[in-house]
Amino acid sequence: MIYQNTLAFATQLDEQDSLKGFQSKFLTPKHNGKDVIYLCGNSLGLQPVTAQSEVDQILKNWQERAIEGFFTGDEPWLDFHKRLTYTLSQILGANRDEITIMNSLTVNLHLLMVSFYKPTGNRFKIMMEGGAFPSDQYAIASQARFHGYDPKDAIIELFPRECEFTLRTEDIIRKINEHADDLALVLFSGVNYYTGQLFDMPAITTAAHGAGAFAGFDLAHAAGNVPLQLHEWGVDFATWCSYKYMNSGPGGISGAFVNEKHFNNKKLNRFEGWWGFREDKRFLMPSVFEGEKGAAAWQLSTSPAILLALHKASLDIFEAAGGIAPLRAKSELLTGYLEFLINGINEKHGDELFKVITPGYKADRGCQLSIVCKQNGKPTFDKLTENGVIGDWREPNVIRLSPVPLYNSFKQVFETGLILAAST
Known part of the structure; x- marks a missing residue:
């Protein structure tokens, strides 16, 4: 134009x-x-204009139904989170069972690293962009320490060339290939918060897998902002927040993506909780965990209905806009x-x-x-x-x-x- x-x-x-x-x-x-x-x-x-009415409906149901609000009414709370996954799947380029809505971003980042940061022997390093959002730096450094590594040894930060402000994809790929023997995880932002650079996620994912590492992304500045095809690109995991481009309120609920190829991977560690148990048997209260199908097995605690209501108000707008x-x-x-x-x-x-x-x-x-x-x-x-x-x-x-x-x-x-x- x-x-x-x-x-x-x-x-x-x-x-x-x-x-x-x-x-x-x-x-x-x-x-x-x-x-x-x-x-x-x-x-x-x-x-969103409708945020107030969506929250009011939750409060009304709580007032009128109390605990029965989980099971009765037009929109029972028990499966509220699942009713939002269709629109999210379109925004993220994922299958519905590859995504779940839960927690906040950094909590999910830690939970996903429990599964996908698996240091062994010489393969213990994490690669990330230098100048990532500080919360990611804190989370990754603390994960390295938790596994007994000095972050200075375990974390590889990539910075732009001299006199440049953004990373070149070829430099990222080259660095991944250089560390093919010691790299356990490549964890980048989808969009860098400071520069606004959109990273080449499919190329980074392919290079990480070629080096024998997992590939994950923090999509805080990408979800609802740029087209994503997480499933098609083969991304192993991702998380995001909903309060930036997805307009779901300050501190709004987060979500997680786990590629379906990992659903039955028994070698992955995973923290487990009540809400991740298979829904059809959850209220039988068995003592041994049996996960819900897909990414939902990574859920821990009861979904917060009010936060989901705010998320719904925004996702309805995305749906009306045509995605x-x-x-x-x-x-x-x-x-x-x-x-x-x-x-x-x-x-x-x-x-x-x-x-x-x-x-x-x-x-x-x-x-x-x-x-x-x-x-x-x-x-x-x-x-x-x-x-x-x-x-x-x-x-x-x-x-x-x-x-x-x-x-x-x-x-x-x-x-x-x-x-x-x-x-x-």
């Missing part, structure tokens, strides 16, 4: 947008009596338009005042652009905030802006460009 830096052009794109009505399905904070321009879905998605394909098509245009406007500011000043460190090729990124401010970074961010644009600041000089196709418009992106231009 040939972009134009005019309000008329942005308005025309909005009029042609098949998803233009979806902004009304979300509640937007106000600034000086007007809706903010919310470009922070990479940290916390907006609240990830139309969202991705609009996302590429929205983020590309923001990039075009930023590049125009730099060209006007004859200097790269705002350096976009997110990959320029649309296949290598999602919604987010990470922008290094050459000068006046924090004042520029504050200028955005003062004018009703909610983004995200990362030290020492990076502004993250994420136009989300469900609730952001081209006009909002255009107005953001005007504010950035006025701040220079």
Whole structure:
């Protein structure tokens, strides 16, 4: 598309947008009596309009049915989590029995590493991207220590080449191949939180398997943002959060993917609990664990109905939008338009005042652009905030802006460009 830096052009794109009505399905904070321009879905998605009524229904059932709410009514709580797996399976590119909804992201990361980090002899190392979200670094380091290894010896962190901001796929593959004799696990983000780089997950998975290692992904910034085909790619395991691009509330419930090829693998360790027991015999209370079919066997505790209700409110919107394909098509245009406007500011000043460190090729990124401010970074961010644009600041000089196709418009992106231009 040939972009134009005019309000008329942005308005025309909005009029042609098949998803233009979806902004009304979300509640937007106000600034000086007007809706903010919310470009922070990479940290916390907006609240669906139906979230309140979904939660109210749970409270009503609790009030009227108490314990019977698990078994009676139009939507019994006992299998609530399973009713959400169809839409999730489309978002994640997985079979329904390969995914389950449970816990929070880092809890699931630990539970999955119990199964898929199996150090033996010389094969004990974990490879990850340098600069991963700190929570992942903490979890992986503590898993290494738990198995008796010094994280400095067990963890291989990959960093971009000198003067570059993102990792090259060929460098990742080369490093995996170099460690074919000592690598136990390759664990990357799907999208790096800081740079917004979308990693080549199928290539990383293939290389990890070629080196004799498992391949897992933290999809916190990928789920609901970019197309995924976890089953087709052969990914061993993955986890994600639901409160960023999947708009399911602060600290919203997480989920886990386990490839079906591992369902009957008796060599995998697994922590087990009540909710992972096969549902048809759960209330017989046997003392020996017998797992539910598929990824559900990794569940531990009773599903939290209120968190599931919030998740449902958002997943219903994804379903109404037609899934990830139309969202991705609009996302590429929205983020590309923001990039075009930023590049125009730099060209006007004859200097790269705002350096976009997110990959320029649309296949290598999602919604987010990470922008290094050459000068006046924090004042520029504050200028955005003062004018009703909610983004995200990362030290020492990076502004993250994420136009989300469900609730952001081209006009909002255009107005953001005007504010950035006025701040220079």
